[in-house]
Amino acid sequence: MPTLICDCNQTMPLQPQTLGAALNETLTLHSALCRREAGAFQKAVQSGDDVIVACTQEKRLFAEVGQQTAGASSVVKFVNIRETGGWSRDAARAMPKIAALLAAAYLPDAEPVATVTYKSTGRLLIVGVLDQAEQVAALVADTLDVTIFACGVSPQPQPGFPVQERKYPVISGDKLSLTGWLGAFEVRWDKSNPIDLDLCTRCNACVAVCPEGAIDLSYQIDSNKCTSHRDCVAVCKVAGAIDFGREPQPLSEAFDLVLDMGATPLVALHAPPQGYFALEASQGLASPGLLATVVKLRDLVGEFEKPKFFAYKQTLCAHSRNETIGCNACVDICSAGAVSSQKERQQIIVNPNLCIGCGACTTVCPTGALTYAYPRASEQGVRIKTLLATYAKAGGRQAVVLFHSQGSGQQAVEALGRAAQLHKNLQGMPANIIPQALWHTASVGLDLWLSAIAFGASQVAVLVTDEEAPAYLAGLAEQMAVAQAVLHGMGYTGLHFHLLQGSGAPDVAALAALDASLKKLAGHQPVVPAAAARFAVAQEKRSTLDMALDHLMTQAPMSLPEQIELPVKGSPFGSLLVDKQACTLCLSCVSACPASALQDNPERPQLKFIEKNCVQCGLCATTCPEDAITLAPRLLLTPQRKEARVLNESQPYQCIRCSKPFGTLKAIESMLGKLAGHAMFQGAAAERLKMCSDCRVIDIYSADNEVKITDIR
Template sequence: MPETGPSGMTPETVEYRSRGRVLFIGATAVLAPWLRRNDWPEPLRPAFLLLDDAPVTAAVRMMRAAGQAVSIQGHLGAYRVRLDDGRDVAAELLEPGEVFDLIVDAGDPPQLARAVAPFGYFAPLAEGRELADVVERLSDWVGEFEKPRYFAYRAELCARRGGGREGCRRCVDACPAEAIALRLTAVEVDPYLCQGCGDCTTVCPTGALSYRWPPRTESLPRWLAALESRPAAPVAFVNAQQPAEPGDGWLVFPVHSVAACGPEVWLTLLAAGAAGVWLQRTGLTAPSVAALEAQFGWVAALLRGLGYRQRGVGWLEQLPEDGAAALVSEPVSLAVVESKIDQLRLALARLTEVAPLQPTSVLLPFPAPLGAVAVNADRCTLCYACVSVCPTGALQAGGESPRLGFVEAACVQCAQCQSQCPEAAVTLEPRWLTDAGQRRRLRWLQEDEVLHCPDCGKPFGSRRLVEQVAARIAGHPLFTGSRQRRRLYLCEDCRIRDLAHD
């Protein structure tokens, strides 16, 4: 994970240093005016990567990349560029050990297809900007810069902690800056690429990724206090850089990113009496919009299932003309806790308690972080692969008895169990089980007879598992004899003794 400071604490800021080494990428005709330019201001040092073989006469650092794919990695002050033939562009155009600080990509399309480009990377043609305007402002990007470290990460809460290769990846899919990489038992966030959109913290089911600028435990109490002073007011989260003005009677909270305010915040405010929670869409990237709309979807399904008629949450720009009354008639200011999933469940418990309807459960769409798992009894062999990868302890082994237990209150629907089951016996069932006692109760999803060793009598496993293994290897040349087949039903100690006897 990202580096830590001398005290072991994660530093609060990320620092960049740019010395003015600029790489221009594009066709010769597009870059011609700058290829011929000889009055570059200090300390800009331009170099050119030309994507064609058109002739040019210019005394500049340049190389050709006609027909080559261009790979760009890094960020402001530390860009590395390679061609698919293995050539390192900096090694050919700069001094030994140097890298590019800035990139002006005049390609069409650009080399990086990210919704949020790294600092110091400019693609003016794709952005509808004039190349000349970008070039004239390059000097502003030379020097030392810093930005906040927007996120905090706790690997022990991550839904990849169980080691699944195909398990939870919601933060990766949501990040418009492509700043998050999958690792076997965790994720890794590049703090230099992260620009604080907050999408990862909104979609993270466990709270392993949280927003730290400011943290929810600091901001939410202020918002609840403001709502308590203005009961039944609609709440608007707006972009602090370009805030909307929804009108009189609103509680308006400017934030760095509205995407960092997730369902646990919305539902807590609704339980406290807000007349809807509305987010400003202006300024969000397409991935951010998609991530938030997925959260809107399951929250809306939950509220409908509980009998609430109001829409509850949505885009400020799509607010119904008739407005909305407070969602609950008996608002309560809930406690603010550090755990995201616990905050969500606190709000849901209150909304369920005073809901117009009292169903036993409400079915929810993916990606709701609430629900059950179902096990196909004919397929499950009680191998406990699902237990070994469950990051929250929702799935549990039965001790000395071969059985599989489940506690719904702990499940965050991360899909690790489903992806890692070798028998494809596990499926997810997103839902809100309204009875708190039932959510917390350990229930058994699968049980089997204990197999006892025929030689020593020791219980050692599930009869179903051993019999399925025996069925699968039937006919194998190493297990054609009755003694070899019988060996499968022995405990580990007796099996070793039997092998030694042979």
């Protein structure tokens, strides 16, 4: 695979021999690959092999040159080595990192997954004050089919507005609500305005005659101002558009797109559904996002696809059992409202149309019932392993993996690289920090972070910006606390996991703060495993965690303790404490456990527990009728973690008729005590409670026969 590197007019101190040795390839250094030396690119794309171009600035230019090159058949991949290290103050020491970035570019693209399809014909609803909505409508009406939901008019409308000509359908009313997504929005409202806008001719007679000024130019009647003079009804007698006796009528209509300029947004989610756009109502047409939003709206006509980012295995889900809710982590963290509980089906439901692919649900899922599908965890694992292995092969030390989003995070990283080239007081991306873009920073969690440390990283950092929901930051922080507690408990001192705050639109101050944070990070040297792991990251979260933990325990710098105490929040590991005095061994917890951590013994009354399987979902505790179970977050490091141990056992209770054991002594005694005063369980009926099910039937049948014989006599 040809690799083309360029030092961008000799502004980067690239070392082609060092890079080539790490990549097992002979590299030629270019200085003007996008200009005078473009022939080298043309020759490479004629080879038929995949081509790596270490430049993203001129991606469009290279694409055009490739199209104009006869016989060009290669697939071209682009990787940024300039802002990510080449323009740093210590760029001369960044060759291991640059080699790692180039090696990762060699990896195949993620395997395709099922897609989610949206279809939009361009039916747009604009919600807002009428005059502003009409002005925005004029910008898109040549492409989109516009309807306006009028919310009054501006207090001081611009001269000439609103336009009296009825260019767009206008609706109005109360209790406006919105559900759906791109191509499938449903708008509901109550048509309660006394003025029927379908009959209204906009003659303005009612506006002029109303003594209270209760009617504005959106032709809505303000009931708080109206004192029932009904002069408006009199002047509208020909058109008949005004009727105060009309009952509110619930209406609904379908739209493909929604532009919300109302005072209160219809969607309050941090990640609203695709096709929904909201602008600050107070800023009106001066909103800084108006132009960008208009451009996006005009492009959203047609058929669109996105990956189905998640995979769900209901059999592993710890959300609900026996109509009892246990783990609710995915529902609580989703900022798009895509995850919901379906109690009657004992599972959660993920709406793929609302899912934005953030992956936060998969990160906090303790069992791996929800997994990130595009790219898969196994593919992410290969990438991390390749980055770190190449970095070490090229002589790099103390590698820091910096995860950031492909959106605002990428902008922050690149902005810092450019600023460092121009401002001497900024260092830029340190030589040992390897940036790695993700679709979303919340898509990677405990399993891959610990795997990265096992593969040779000294630290893992996640750069977040204002595009991340607050719930995501809390979830990431909880996961990092668990990961750090695991490493500290094994003797790996120092801080290995960091949550960094950046800005999607960074200014000089924000870049300086990020630069200082990265510089401090680069200088930190926590204790890490002496040897890098070789295992392959599995798609199943628990399998990956087990392999990472096994390697970290093997390489631990000290004698391992028996257990590591873990934070209560976010821990996927732990034990159970059973109050033996309260527990009746009813075994309802066994049927509730989704991970087979709790088991019974068919031979005798016992409650057994395999700690390795426990995900601390809490279903056992919420199911227990005696409140006898308490969660105990920890990581047991002894072999007993994988073995079944008895949490509670009891003497069996034997049937008083046949002596067959059919329950526990404690459970039967508890039942007898609770029913002792019940009128239905006295005398012979009370004695039957002490019998097994077979003998109970026989005894009842025998008693019935005795009654019949007595009656005959």
